[in-house]
Amino acid sequence: MKEEYGKTGFHKSCFFMPKKNIYYGMILFFRTFLWPNGSNFMKSFSIEQIKLMDRFTRTHFINTLSGFKSVSLIGTINKSGQTNLAIFSNLVHIGADPALIGFINRPTEAAPHTIAYLQETEFYTVNHINQEIYTRAHQTSAKYPEHISEFEAVGLTRLFRPGISAPFVEESNIQYLLKLEEVIPIKLNGTFLVVGSLQQAFIQEDVMDEDGYLSIEKANSLCSLGINGYYETTFLDKLPYAKP
Amino acid sequence: MKEEYGKTGFHKSCFFMPKKNIYYGMILFFRTFLWPNGSNFMKSFSIEQIKLMDRFTRTHFINTLSGFKSVSLIGTINKSGQTNLAIFSNLVHIGADPALIGFINRPTEAAPHTIAYLQETEFYTVNHINQEIYTRAHQTSAKYPEHISEFEAVGLTRLFRPGISAPFVEESNIQYLLKLEEVIPIKLNGTFLVVGSLQQAFIQEDVMDEDGYLSIEKANSLCSLGINGYYETTFLDKLPYAKP
Numbered sequence: 001m002k003e004e005y006g007k008t009g010f011h012k013s014c015f016f017m018p019k020k021n022i023y024y025g026m027i028l029f030f031r032t033f034l035w036p037n038g039s040n041f042m043k044s045f046s047i048e049q050i051k052l053m054d055r056f057t058r059t060h061f062i063n064t065l066s067g068f069k070s071v072s073l074i075g076t077i078n079k080s081g082q083t084n085l086a087i088f089s090n091l092v093h094i095g096a097d098p099a100l101i102g103f104i105n106r107p108t109e110a111a112p113h114t115i116a117y118l119q120e121t122e123f124y125t126v127n128h129i130n131q132e133i134y135t136r137a138h139q140t141s142a143k144y145p146e147h148i149s150e151f152e153a154v155g156l157t158r159l160f161r162p163g164i165s166a167p168f169v170e171e172s173n174i175q176y177l178l179k180l181e182e183v184i185p186i187k188l189n190g191t192f193l194v195v196g197s198l199q200q201a202f203i204q205e206d207v208m209d210e211d212g213y214l215s216i217e218k219a220n221s222l223c224s225l226g227i228n229g230y231y232e233t234t235f236l237d238k239l240p241y242a243k244p
Numbered sequence: 245m246k247e248e249y250g251k252t253g254f255h256k257s258c259f260f261m262p263k264k265n266i267y268y269g270m271i272l273f274f275r276t277f278l279w280p281n282g283s284n285f286m287k288s289f290s291i292e293q294i295k296l297m298d299r300f301t302r303t304h305f306i307n308t309l310s311g312f313k314s315v316s317l318i319g320t321i322n323k324s325g326q327t328n329l330a331i332f333s334n335l336v337h338i339g340a341d342p343a344l345i346g347f348i349n350r351p352t353e354a355a356p357h358t359i360a361y362l363q364e365t366e367f368y369t370v371n372h373i374n375q376e377i378y379t380r381a382h383q384t385s386a387k388y389p390e391h392i393s394e395f396e397a398v399g400l401t402r403l404f405r406p407g408i409s410a411p412f413v414e415e416s417n418i419q420y421l422l423k424l425e426e427v428i429p430i431k432l433n434g435t436f437l438v439v440g441s442l443q444q445a446f447i448q449e450d451v452m453d454e455d456g457y458l459s460i461e462k463a464n465s466l467c468s469l470g471i472n473g474y475y476e477t478t479f480l481d482k483l484p485y486a487k488p
Contacts, residue, residue: 068460189338
């Protein structure tokens with residue numbers, strides 16, 4: 001009898017509560033009296049509060065706020081044959097026809113090599129990061145002197161393909177070649193949107209579906225969060241083209 | 245005896261194969277004779293081949309190639325009080341100080357409302373998409389006439405907060421307010437990089453770590469792939485700041 005009371009007794013005496021579940025009532029109570037603006041148990045951070053955070057806390061906060069990112073390694077070469085490899089997580093799809101992919105490059109004082117090299121030789125490679133290589137990929141973000149190639153420093157294999165000057169990362173299962181189209185300065189903070197056009201793609205065999213969709217999780221491609229978080233993904237759903 | 249032969253007999257007779265595993269030998273064979281450039285069992289797609297794909301196949305291919313994306317709902321309002329809600333997956337972190345977040349807006353003929361509204365009223369909200377709402381969020385990509393607000397059309401709750409004109413999505417567990425800073429045209433294909441500065445963030449209570457890192461997977465935030473794929477994520481690792 002006690003069990004039955006526990007399950008059904010209380011909400012019968014509270015006429016304003018939905019009958020299905022007593023937790024609805026509790027949520028209603030909290031939402032009404034403690035979070036009256038319906039703000040869903042949320043903490044508010046104004047930009048003034050965020051500015052008061054110490055530099056690293058603020059960096060983590062803002063870098064993670066914009067969500068999961070497509071982290072990749074960009075391979076470049078300069079005219080003298082010096083190669084560079086650097087991790088970039090701020091890549092963005094710009095258009096399918098023509099096929100354009102962009103990335104945000106920090107101010108050249110902070111991140112000089114990739115942008116200088118690709119401006120010199122026009123072509124650069126983008127290489128997905130998988131579980132086997134993410135620690136080595138992350139290590140490319142260390143500030144090595146220019147004469148040291150990150151390929152050797154972190155232990156990734158430089159792969160040169162016939163007719164292509166820029167180096168690929170052999171350990172990557174999805175690689176593509178871009179040709180520099182435009183470097184667009186973002187004056188607000190001295191960064192650049194570097195836009196490249198797709199020239200060629202190299203895709204692990206079993207990854208492409210019939211409709212052209214690349215199930216990149218099958219190639220173990222990771223996504224990142226903020227400046228140092230790495231995530232695996234699990235396919236949830238593929239939805240049809242939406243109509244009103 | 246037959247079993248032993250099957251397991252170990254063959255590679256003993258092949259001096260050039262590693263002894264540990266016969267599959268190494270098979271891989272060595274294929275790599276040497278069939279994929280001599282060490283290209284890791286990969287299919288090559290030149291841009292000429294990609295251009296020959298039908299429009300939808302090409303769209304899927306190129307949209308998925310650039311990797312996982314931070315899909316969110318952008319909420320706007322115009323001066324007459326008409327609200328708009330649209331799904332955007334091409335968001336990009338631009339800088340932490342000042343805190344700038346951008347997104348790619350398609351040409352205004354194709355995607356007119358969000359950009360027009362935020363240019364009119366300057367402020368717009370970005371709302372993470374979680375498992376509860378991703379089908380409704382995806383539905384906002386349907387082309388509704390301007391007088392229909394996607395909030396009602398897809399069944400998401402418009403949340404107005406004191407002193408903020410732009411509408412939030414109540415069902416979202418991570419929401420933030422941006423102020424329009426600059427609309428940068430990308431002349432190559434008629435798209436725009438819309439850059440906003442962070443004004444305020446609303447974060448589900450248990451999501452922020454001590455170092456400011458938002459473990460957005462705890463708020464069930466999803467990432468997307470291409471134009472229609474949705475993924476859950478699993479935390480893999482957080483790596484320290486890299487030094488040479």
